[in-house]
Amino acid sequence: MLSNTTGNKLNMYVPNYVVFDLETTGVSPSSDEVVEISAIKVVNGVVSSEFSTLVNPGRHIPYFASEVNGITDDLVKDAPCFEEALHDFLTFTGDMVLVGHNIHTFDMKFICRDALKYFGKTIGNDYADTLYLARAVYPMLSCHKLTYLADYLGLSTEGAHRALNDCRMTQVLFEKIGEEMKKGASGNVRICAKCGSPMVRRNGVRGPFWGCMSYPACRNTMDI
Template sequence: MREYVTLDLETTGLEPAKDRIIEIGAVKVMDGTVTEEYATLVNPQRKIPERITELTGISDEMVQGKPCIGQALTELLDFCKELPLLGHNLMFDYRFVKHNAVNLDMSFEKEGMDTLKLARILLPDLPSKSLQSLRLYYEIPQDDAHRALEDARTTYRLYERLRQEYGEQHRELFNPAPLLYKVKKQGPITPAQKRYLQDLVKYHRIDLNVESDSLTKNEASRLIDTILGTYGKIER
């Protein structure tokens, strides 16, 4: 029995240590057929950059009242269970999930398959290996590009098409491989950092674009340094 979960995320940026997940889409597949789907918007507890809203259509208003990352990851890990993952440029999504999982004391060790890697090997002459370029090449229908669940569905359809076309000749390429990414846990903002940050914000009359309680210790340190470099110290 061939079973896997296709995963796709939308995020506020490209760096797991600095940026936040804002949408999760996952599709469970058994023997080529979708059996279950999971999708949720995620409240990043910070302002979503305008360029990300323009790209994804996801706004600050849309994520208000949605689950924060702890609840969303608990649901995702329960959905995935022990199944291997599928993704397009899978390590991007895996790094974000694992980074958050480690900070929340959750385990997320996976094997996976990557349609981007498959396309680079099997379709070397195509000028672009982006998900949307490959979707157009194979005439795969899609409603909303750059939304997590729709991109996960497209990735699943692309993988099954590639497997149908090349699976017999290149069986080894379609086997899950371990996803290797080590993450060091980042502790939460300390009480002393939180007090100092609140004092800086009040003194300089700054509107923060992030909820301080959601910051890690490293994020808080970088934010404090940025404020000090921009506005200066508190003069007593």
């Protein structure tokens, strides 16, 4: 939902959320544009509905971007502009928590920037980033890219880098993260007793320790 302030990054599982993903003309949240936006709404851990639309970015889509996602100028020529697509996306999401892979440094920047540009306000929904959560919950993996995690979890990666397919992978990943967090220390994850975030291994002057992932908002630590 539109707001005067950006929402908070939540380092935990919630059962009601909207997973979303963008495809763009490139990697810069300051100069690139959205060419596809997709979302999946989940209520009590169960998928309830999907939203997906191509977007006409009003500019040429560079070849290197089309190479990644298969989205070309021709494919988006009759698609709505992002003002319309973002309005529909915000109607779909309401005030639910947003979830996505690498959204903290990428996708949130695009939608907050364009909400401000088109509607004069930013996006106030709280959000959870599965990239950060996956690093905490699967610290033994050497890579936390979405397709790598999907392979690890035995999910199909067919159609990766189209927004709705990436949403489907991220949605299952977020549920798996929720299961790991529920298992807590009997599995791989230690959960902060003060705020419910995962604890991550850190190195201090007196050796390694568990530190809360929500540092500096939460400064809880545990001995290893």
